[in-house]
Amino acid sequence: MACRHDDPLAAIPEHPWSVFGDRRFLAMSPETGLCKMAESGLAQAGVSVERLFNCSAATTMAALVTAGLGISALSRLVMAQLASPSLVWRPLVEPAVARSIGIVRHKARSLSPAAQAFVRELEKQARAIRMSDQLSANAPDQMPVGSA
Secondary structure: OOOOOHHHHHOOOOOHHHHHHHOEEEEOOOOHHHHHHHHHHHHHOOOOEEEEEEEHHHHHHHHHOOOOOOEOOHHHHHHHHHHOOOOEEEOOOOOOOOOOOOOOOOOOOOOOOHHHHHHHHHHHHHHHHHHHHHHEEEEHOOOOOOOO
């Protein structure tokens, strides 16, 4: 969940999907993967929302949330890419919704040096996310504002 850093929701370490039932919901456009994840979480939680905006770009969504027009269901990865000090990311639970990210490669071919570097960086980032998840699980009230 993405909200402004000064929103009262930012002080709470995680939120159920029902949080969107009581607040203005800013949605990603239906053709985006984020929209499909949000629709799944909302449906599983039995939450009905009225979409204030449908954005096709995460940067537009970030600008709308920063302007105080509502809150949104953005992934941690998107929030990390936005790196906005005005926004805070908090996990959505009940239900937990996730997606897999993978790499497809030809078994009989070696990767180029650039592709090898990309895979190493992807693995590094995945380890960092797992470590962050473990730290957050052990001390959820210690998550700093603005972390992703």
